Amino acid sequence: MIVLIGATNFLGPAVLQKLLDSGHKVKCFVRAGSDTQKLKEIKGEKEISPGNLNSLDSIYSSIKEAEAVIYLPDLKNTYYVKNLIGAANRAKLNRVIFIGSTTVLVPQENEEKKAKLKSEKMIEKSKLDYTILRPTMIYGSPKDTNFSKMLKFIKENNYFYTFGSGENLIQPVYIEDIAQAIINILKNEKTYRKTYEIPGKEPLTYNKMLDIVKDKTKINFKVRKMPIGPSKFFVNIYSKLSKKPKLDTGQIDRLQYDKAYPYDDARRDFEYSPINFEEGILKLIKKLDI
Numbered sequence: 268m269i270v271l272i273g274a275t276n277f278l279g280p281a282v283l284q285k286l287l288d289s290g291h292k293v294k295c296f297v298r299a300g301s302d303t304q305k306l307k308e309i310k311g312e313k314e315i316s317p318g319n320l321n322s323l324d325s326i327y328s329s330i331k332e333a334e335a336v337i338y339l340p341d342l343k344n345t346y347y348v349k350n351l352i353g354a355a356n357r358a359k360l361n362r363v364i365f366i367g368s369t370t371v372l373v374p375q376e377n378e379e380k381k382a383k384l385k386s387e388k389m390i391e392k393s394k395l396d397y398t399i400l401r402p403t404m405i406y407g408s409p410k411d412t413n414f415s416k417m418l419k420f421i422k423e424n425n426y427f428y429t430f431g432s433g434e435n436l437i438q439p440v441y442i443e444d445i446a447q448a449i450i451n452i453l454k455n456e457k458t459y460r461k462t463y464e465i466p467g468k469e470p471l472t473y474n475k476m477l478d479i480v481k482d483k484t485k486i487n488f489k490v491r492k493m494p495i496g497p498s499k500f501f502v503n504i505y506s507k508l509s510k511k512p513k514l515d516t517g518q519i520d521r522l523q524y525d526k527a528y529p530y531d532d533a534r535r536d537f538e539y540s541p542i543n544f545e546e547g548i549l550k551l552i553k554k555l556d557i
């Protein structure tokens with residue numbers, strides 16, 4: 268039996284569906300008060316196991332008879348990772364798959380990156396047969412906060428933005444490619460004690476991405492180019508005035524970096540073979556009925 272931690276949010280339902288479709292028995296570790304509606308809609312038999320990552324005992328109770336754990340919550344919560352490692356040691360359970368992020372590879376320093384790297388170090392120092400998968404920006408579900416939001420915005424407003432030249436590279440990954448990667452590595456010993464980047468098929472510029480979106484949506488929207496300097500100036504004022512700012516100047520800076528990653532190791536060790544952006548965005552457009 269596999270214990271899936273973090274099943275309720277964005278990536279979780281896709282991973283759960285793939286596990287069930289592949290014939291695995293799955294127990295979802297879910298905290299009290301979490302919205303489990305999405306899980307109930309997924310076809311296949313699964314067990315819900317209550318618990319909270321802030322309690323090592325509750326993790327232990329849930330995983331003590333498991334053959335493997337899949338850990339989806341953000342690695343920025345180092346305390347949760349520490350508890351999971353402690354519970355796995357107590358349960359003498361070795362195989363744990365963690366989902367990290369390529370944000371740790373961006374040159375810019377920030378607190379979130381520091382915390383995620385700290386978790387990765389803890390995992391590497393543990394005795395676990397771990398694998399850390401680091402996806403790039405994930406898209407492909409109506410719940411994604413990246414491309415679904417963008418598509419809905421374009422449909423409503425007939426325009427979108429670029430910050431800077433738009434010539435920076437991105438390599439977004441389709442959600443089901445991550446779920447498939449998890450299935451491929453679950454029992455694959457070649458992947459034990461290793462970390463892999465898992466991006467989309469090939470890098471493309473932000474401008475090219477918008478061209479593909481125009482082509483696939485058949486919406487000839489306008490692109491408003493926002494120069495970096497003034498954008499940072501206004502975002503800085505906004506983030507000071509807003510109680511809960513949704514954008515900060517660091518995010519504008521991060522948009523400028525090329526985020527392109529090779530994946531030869533993943534291809535070699537577990538036949539990682541993601542779809543391209545044209546194919547992925549078309550699937551999302553159909554899911555959103557745009």
Ligand SMILES: NC(=O)c1ccc[n+]([C@@H]2O[C@H](COP(=O)([O-])OP(=O)(O)OC[C@H]3O[C@@H](n4cnc5c(N)ncnc54)[C@H](OP(=O)(O)O)[C@@H]3O)[C@@H](O)[C@H]2O)c1
Binds near residue numbers: 402
């Ligand atoms: N979105 C992207 O573009 C992107 C890109 C690269 C990497 N990633 C990584 O992909 C992973 C999955 O992302 P996501 O957006 O689906 O998930 P997420 O928001 O990081 O994780 C939330 C999940 O963990 C559960 N959780 C949080 N605290 C918990 C606790 N104390 N006890 C038990 N469960 C707890 C949540 O349950 P509740 O329902 O109770 O809140 C939810 O199911 C993350 O590690 C993220 O960093 C995402």
